[in-house]
Amino acid sequence: MKGIFPLKGVIKHYDWGGFSLIPEMLLQENQAHKPYAEYWMGTHPLGMGQVKTSGSNWSPAEDICGPLPxxxxxxxxxxxxxxxxxxxxxxxxxxxxxxxxxxxxxxxxxxxxxxxxxxxxxxxxxxxxxxxxxxxxxxxxxxxxxxxxxxxxxxxxxxxxxxxxxxxxxxxxxxxxxxxxxxxxxxxxxxxxxxxxxxxxxxxxxxxxxxxxxxxxxxxxxxxxxxxxxxxxxxxxxxxxxxxxxxxxxxxxxxxxxxxxxxxxxxxxxxxxxxxxxxxxxxxxxxxxxxxxxxxxLPDEKGEYQYPVPVPDFRISLFRLNDGARIAFKADGPEILLCTKGKMYLTDGVSRILLEPGFPAALVTEGVQLSAEAGNGGDEKQPRGVESLLFRASGGIHKR
Ligand SMILES: [Zn+2]
CATH class of the missing domain: 2.60.120 (Jelly Rolls)
Known part of the structure; x- marks a missing residue:
């Protein structure tokens, strides 16, 4: 399968974790006051992500993109x-x-x-x-x-x-x-x-x-x-x-x-x-x-903040976009996109998904041409001028 898919990660309740940041990101009540230490997004055997493939069907992320590096x-x-x-x-x-x-x-x-x-x-x-x-x-x-x-x-x-x-x-x-x-x-x-x-x-x-x-x-x-x-x-x-x-x-x-x-x-x-x-x-x-x-x-000409790493295993970058701002890029391997602040609409021309609190992450398969728009997508009730953050994670050496 090719395209963009909502991605559900795995929560780790290690006892050093905080009580609100991850629950708020996932829109989960934490009445039991459990520590939410880590949220894993990937294909690790101890924390296999799930992707929404159709309707209410969720499948292991590995089935879509193979094991991620x-x-x-x-x-x-x-x-x-x-x-x-x-x-x-x-x-x-x-x-x-x-x-x-x-x-x-x-x-x-x-x-x-x-x-x-x-x-x-x-x-x-x-x-x-x-x-x-x-x-x-x-x-x-x-x-x-x-x-x-x-x-x-x-x-x-x-x-x-x-x-x-x-x-x-x-x-x-x-x-x-x-x-x-x-x-x-x-x-x-x-x-x-x-x-x-x-x-x-x-x-x-x-x-x-x-x-x-x-x-x-x-x-x-x-x-x-x-x-x-x-x-x-x-x-x-x-x-x-x-x-x-x-x-x-x-x-x-x-x-x-x-x-x-x-x-x-x-x-x-x-x-x-x-x-x-x-x-x-x-x-x-x-x-x-x-x-x-x-x-x-500093942002490059596309507005992407790159965090260079001296290893070939992965790349990470960040987009900081005000409401209405758009970006477009091609996934040059299986990529995970994560919105940690604000909202982000993603589309590959076929499907359109919204990253926001509750469902902040998506898996994109290799070669998919993607465009993203920050903010409320025309929802007038949403306040304007808010900055949204979108992290982009990918594997291997590649050019962007
Ligand atoms: Zn370490």
Whole structure:
């Protein structure tokens, strides 16, 4: 089948999720006050999208477009996610095979590799967004280790052994020692956090928040060290950042749209109650100074904001259109379109569908010539001058 099809994604109720953003996008009541963490749009086996093929018939998206090389998500981060790193493709292939040979079941808690794929990610902020991303540059990390008295002891380790020695030390040290070092720091900052005296641009804000969520009596999460070692990044709506293989990162707060390779390979480094395989993590973390490359795109001649990625697996872009504004483009592979704000009429000349709260997404098959119009489509009751946002996700290298 060819054409454009309304697409229904899959909701993930992870406990770090927010309560209103995704329900509002889907026009769902959330009287039970459940966390709505992620909305998956794609063909992942753990979250197969459904497309409306005719009348009231819905079919698996895969039946229309085959397996997609990418997975599009909306994330609403209320509580921070674990610190994580994703492997490269060759590493993932080898390690996936190794775990298969060792007979570790796919759903075992100590299983690191769920598939043989890498998982590069590009995220675009929908709200103000906070995250940790890569190790701070040398001067900044040195300043942090000097400024925080409880972390002074790590200064010689870093100056002599660099990032790897520093990270290895905190990840391998016995948990009693982690607790001995971090407990006084947390005792010092917790009153400021509780009294609202810490700013979100201060890592201590996030360290104190993490401690409340992840620490148990006498046990302190070693991920709190990383809150001080990594870059704390603050994105404005519309800004993006790419997470490639090896870059440690953690989402702290905010909503985003995220496009990634179709994979679930995550190695964790703290701020979690899940399995941590320190040796495997150390093998993959890029222990190097990182300057976060925040992307603030300008529109191209078609009004499309491109978020370039250095991998061939996917492409993501955004249209920001005022009421009545039109665009036209050809789907150069199976594409997913997602309207996160306002309304968007789509037509391929045969059928016409409306993306709006309730049904914000559509699947477009390869080669379909599409036109889209923002706004109310002539509905006079709808206020004018509203901006609509349309995300465009596609796979593979192609020209636009
Ligand atoms: Zn990630």
């Amino acid at each position: 990418y997975l599009l998500k909306v994330l609403d981060v209320r509580d921070m996610l674990s610190i994580q790193v994703h492997p490269g493709r060759e590493e993932a292939e080898a390690a996936f095979a190794r775990e298969n040979e060792a007979g570790i079941p796919l759903d075992a808690p100590n299983r690191n590799y769920k598939d043989p794929n890498h998982k590069p990610e590009m995220m675009v902020a929908l709200s103000e967004f906070w995250l940790l991303h890569g190790f701070k540059p040398e001067k900044e990390l040195t300043d942090t280790l000097e400024k925080i008295p409880e972390l002074n002891r790590f200064l010689p380790v870093f100056l002599q052994g660099g990032y790897k020695a520093l990270y290895q030390q905190v990840m391998e040290m016995p948990s009693t020692e982690v607790h001995e070092i971090l407990a006084p720091l947390l005792e010092r900052i917790q009153p400021d956090y509780a009294a609202g005296r810490l700013d979100k641009s201060d890592p201590s804000y996030w360290a104190a928040k993490a401690a409340l969520h992840f620490n148990k009596t006498g046990v302190t999460d070693r991920g709190i060290f990383s809150v001080y070692f990594f870059n704390l990044v603050h994105l404005q709506p519309g800004q993006g950042i790419f997470q490639g293989a090896g870059v440690p990162h953690a989402y702290l707060e905010g909503a985003n749209v995220e496009l990634m390779a179709n994979s679930d390979n995550v190695l964790r480094g703290g701020l979690t109650s899940k399995h941590i395989d320190v040796q495997e993590l150390l093998r993959h973390v890029s222990c190097a100074a990182t300057r976060p490359a925040v992307i603030s795109p």
